Every structure is written in structure tokens, then in C-alpha cells.
Amino acid sequence: xxxxxxxxxxxxxxxxxxxxxxxxxxxxxxxxxxxxxxxxxxxxxxxxxxxxxxxxxxxxxxxxxxxxxxxxxxxxxxxxxxxxxxxxxxxxxxxxxxxxxxxxxxxxxxxxxxxxxxxxxxxxxxxxxxxxxxxxxxxxxxxxxxxxxxxxxxxxxxxxxxxxxxxxxxxxxxxxxxxxxxxxxxxxxxxxxxxxxxxxxxxxxxxxxxxxxxxxxxxxxxxxxxxxxxxxxxxxxxxx
Amino acid sequence: xxxxxxxxxxxxxxxxxxxxxxxxxxxxxxxxxxxxxxxxxxxxxxxxxxxxxxxxxxxxxxxxxxxxxxxxxxxxxxxxxxxxxxxxxxxxxxxxxxxxxxxxxxxxxxxxxxxxxxxxxxxxxxxxxxxxxxxxxxxxxxxxxxxxxxxxxxxxxxxxxxxxxxxxxxxxxxxxxxxxxxxxxxxxxxxxxxxxxxxxxxxxxxxxxxxxxxxxxxxxxxx
Numbered sequence: 096x097x098x099x100x101x102x103x104x105x106x107x108x109x110x111x112x113x114x115x116x117x118x119x120x121x122x123x124x125x126x127x128x129x130x131x132x133x134x135x136x137x138x139x140x141x142x143x144x145x146x147x148x149x150x151x152x153x154x155x156x157x158x159x160x161x162x163x164x165x166x167x168x169x170x171x172x173x174x175x176x177x178x179x180x181x182x183x184x185x186x187x188x189x190x191x192x193x194x195x196x197x198x199x200x201x202x203x204x205x206x207x208x209x210x211x212x213x214x215x216x217x218x219x220x221x222x223x224x225x226x227x228x229x230x231x232x233x234x235x236x237x238x239x240x241x242x243x244x245x246x247x248x249x250x251x252x253x254x255x256x257x258x259x260x261x262x263x264x265x266x267x268x269x270x271x272x273x274x275x276x277x278x279x280x281x282x283x284x285x286x287x288x289x290x291x292x293x294x295x296x297x298x299x300x301x302x303x304x305x306x307x308x309x310x311x312x313x314x315x316x317x318x319x320x321x322x323x324x325x326x327x328x329x330x331x332x333x334x335x
Numbered sequence: 336x337x338x339x340x341x342x343x344x345x346x347x348x349x350x351x352x353x354x355x356x357x358x359x360x361x362x363x364x365x366x367x368x369x370x371x372x373x374x375x376x377x378x379x380x381x382x383x384x385x386x387x388x389x390x391x392x393x394x395x396x397x398x399x400x401x402x403x404x405x406x407x408x409x410x411x412x413x414x415x416x417x418x419x420x421x422x423x424x425x426x427x428x429x430x431x432x433x434x435x436x437x438x439x440x441x442x443x444x445x446x447x448x449x450x451x452x453x454x455x456x457x458x459x460x461x462x463x464x465x466x467x468x469x470x471x472x473x474x475x476x477x478x479x480x481x482x483x484x485x486x487x488x489x490x491x492x493x494x495x496x497x498x499x500x501x502x503x504x505x506x507x508x509x510x511x512x513x514x515x516x517x518x519x520x521x522x523x524x525x526x527x528x529x530x531x532x533x534x535x536x537x538x539x540x541x542x543x544x545x546x547x548x549x550x551x552x553x554x555x556x557x558x
Binding site: 121122123124125152176177178179180181183186187190191197199200201202203204205206207209210221222223224225226227228229269270271272273274275276277278279306323324325326 | 383384385386387399400401402403404408419420421422423425426429430449454460461462463464465466467468471472498499500501502
């Protein structure tokens with residue numbers, strides 16, 4: 096079994112127009128910048144992929160990563176909890192111009208919907224958002240005297256995430272709080288694509304340390320010196 | 336001009352009620368200040384939505400690790416005994432009632448305990464983050480806030496006019512003028528600044544303040 100591929104471009108080569116893509120990361124921590132930029136490169140060269148639904152906690156920052164995808168016009172719908180950032184221009188301009196749709200989801204509900212998607216649970220009840228505008232139109236029910244809102248699972252065609260270590264079987268570790276949504280997304284997508292700082296031989300990751308078992312992972316590419324969204328932001332980099 | 340507490344003093348007062356060993360989530364912005372005022376000898380463990388327990392202060396400039404941030408996307412450090420976990424676990428801690436206290440900011444708090452703190456209305460870009468989750472998990476959900484808005488309108492009201500974050504979720508409010516509990520859908524006044532009369536405080540409050548027994552004096556240090 097060997098899930099490794101040579102470079103970010105081949106890792107994301109089958110992502111097509113109209114797909115839904117879960118992108119790991121919380122702000123810049125854990126954001127798979129090189130995989131995102133490989134998608135942007137292909138869009139500039141071929142016009143695809145476009146009309147994408149992007150699922151992430153945020154909606155991009157500055158002129159790099161998800162913000163650069165939005166700027167390029169690749170994104171039709173954003174599913175997120177917090178479409179604000181230090182520099183939210185890209186999303187804000189498209190949203191106010193009516194060129195991008197927003198599904199706003201409370202952060203814990205977003206995480207649990209993705210978890211449920213990966214775990215085969217089509218719906219669940221949560222206290223979050225009961226009695227608020229974000230619960231409008233959703234079924235509610237009382238359990239033990241308290242009211243809850245029904246939420247549905249969230250799945251995607253593809254997940255693109257960033258890991259610290261991977262082996263060729265797709266077992267993953269993460270770095271610090273860069274973990275965030277990535278283990279959930281790995282399980283909730285049909286195809287899970289990983290950029291890892293280092294790919295090691297099977298057996299070189301202690302099984303006790305594996306966070307995402309390789310079963311959830313489709314392919315892995317090594318990006319040894321990955322860029323960090325926050326550092327790019329602060330340097331004023333624009334990816335186009 | 337009525338004397339009132341600074342934000343730091345409100346945060347200080349809220350910090351005095353955090354017990355030794357408490358697991359605490361502080362909302363982004365003003366509530367983050369509460370961490371600075373832990374009473375000596377007490378250890379609180381801070382939780383952040385993006386998957387860290389027991390983080391500490393910001394690192395010196397230039398030493399940031401951008402995989403080590405809090406929910407406000409600010410760089411933090413780790414204390415001994417810290418842990419990382421994914422987002423579903425993080426919110427299991429929140430909704431599952433495993434946190435002792437959440438301290439949040441507010442636009443409005445109603446006497447019923449309803450909180451509005453995520454949206455100022457339909458204009459602009461809506462963003463909710465973890466606010467709606469945090470109000471439903473901690474054993475105690477406290478709010479720290481100025482007692483009135485910038486243009487002098489009460490923030491403690493009978494019913495919120497802004498979009499709700501949660502229904503009947505707030506248990507205590509620390510304001511720039513008073514400490515108020517919410518019990519049985521009523522504001523119960525616990526402490527107020529000595530320089531204010533009850534009538535003056537009531538005039539700045541949008542719902543009736545109930546008095547049960549003696550009202551404590553709200554005393555804070557110069558900060």
C-alpha cells in the first residue's frame with residue numbers, strides 16, 4: 096500500500112468543478128496552503144476547478160489560501176462559522192456583491208456535523224442555537240425538560256488537510272493546535288488529501304501517537320517547508 | 336458623570352469568583368483580560384475552542400508559533416500539563432457541561448438570562464464562531480460588560496432587541512456598576528458601587544433590580 100504522490104498538483108488533480116471541499120485549519124493554524132495554492136494554479140491554467148463549496152471554520156484572510164481562492168472566483172458557497180478575520184476583504188467583497196453564498200454554522204455544530212458525517216450519523220440534537228435565528232426552520236425536540244435543535248451531518252467530496260507526520264499508509268499526526276477540524280474532515284469526505292511535513296516509513300510513527308488512522312486517508316504528499324498563512328499574511332503576500 | 340469601573344476592573348472582579356481548579360473558557364476580546372487577574376494561589380485551566388487546554392500568555396513578539404493560537408487567532412504559549420484535541424472533542428467539553436465557567440461579552444442581557452452578543456443586526460457580514468455553543472455548556476455562564484451602551488442605553492433589559500445568542504443561559508453579570516445574578520428570570524442585585532444609590536442604578540437598568548437581603552459594596556483595586 097502506498098498512498099504517497101509526488102507533488103501538490105498531482106495530489107489535487109481530480110478535484111472537479113462543483114465539488115464540495117472541506118479544508119482543514121482554524122485561521123492559519125493547520126491550513127494546507129500548498130494544496131490550496133495548487134488548486135488555484137490549476138484554475139488559472141485551465142479554468143477549473145470552479146463553482147466550489149468550501150467548508151472551513153473561516154472564510155480566508157488576506158490574499159492567500161482560501162481568500163485567494165475566493166478572489167480568483169473559484170468559490171460559489173462558503174460554509175463556515177466565522178467569515179471575519181484580520182483582513183476579510185476577499186469574502187466581504189464577494190458577499191456584499193452577491194457573488195458568494197454563505198451558510199453560517201455555529202462552530203461546535205460545524206464540528207459535530209462533520210464528525211457525524213464521518214461517523215454515519217445522519218442527524219443529531221444539540222442545545223446550540225435553540226431559540227436563535229440560526230435555528231429557524233430546523234426541527235426541535237425536548238429531552239429531559241430541555242429544548243434541542245436537530246442538525247444534519249455534513250459530508251464532502253474532498254477533504255484537504257495538513258498533517259505533521261504521515262506514513263505511506265496514510266497514518267497521521269498533527270502539529271499543536273493545527274489539528275482542529277482535520278481529523279473530523281478526514282473521515283467525512285469521499286477523498287481525503289493530505290500534505291504532511293514529512294512522510295516516514297510505516298512503523299516510524301508510534302501507533303500510540305497516530306491521531307488519524309490511514310483508513311481515512313486517500314493520498315499523501317510531502318511538503319517539507321510548508322508556508323504558514325499567518326506569516327504570509329503579515330508579510331503582505333498575495334497569491335494570484 | 337457617574338464613576339464606573341474600567342474594563343480591567345470588571346475583569347478583575349469576575350476573576351475573583353473563579354475557584355481553584357476551575358476549567359474556564361474566556362470569550363475573545365475583553366473577556367480574555369480575566370486571565371490576568373487570577374487571585375494568587377488559585378490555578379484555573381483555560382480552554383480554547385480550537386483545541387487547547389491549559390494555554391498561557393502570549394509569547395514575546397517574534398517568537399510566535401502560528402500553530403499555537405487561541406480562538407481569537409492570537410499566539411499563545413503552553414503551560415505544563417497542557418493538551419491538544421480536535422474540534423469535536425473541544426465542543427464536547429463545552430456542550431457536555433465539562434467546563435466550570437464561561438465568561439463572555441454582551442450587547443444585551445435580558446432578565447430571563449437571554450444573551451445577545453453575536454450580531455448587531457442584518458447589516459454587514461454575519462459571524463457567530465463558538466458563541467452559541469459556549470452559552471450552553473459551562474456550569475456557570477457569566478457576562479462582563481459595561482452597564483450601559485456608549486450612548487447611555489441600558490444593556491440589561493427586559494427582553495433583548497438584538498438577535499439572540501442563547502435563551503435563558505446567563506447566570507451572573509459583572510458590569511461597570513454592579514454584580515447581578517439572574518435567578519428565576521429576575522435580576523437580583525448582589526453588589527453595587529458605593530457611590531451610587533439604588534435608584535440611580537435602577538435608572539440605568541432596563542428591568543427591575545430585585546434586592547434580597549443586603550447589597551454588597553462592589554470594591555475593586557486601582558488597576
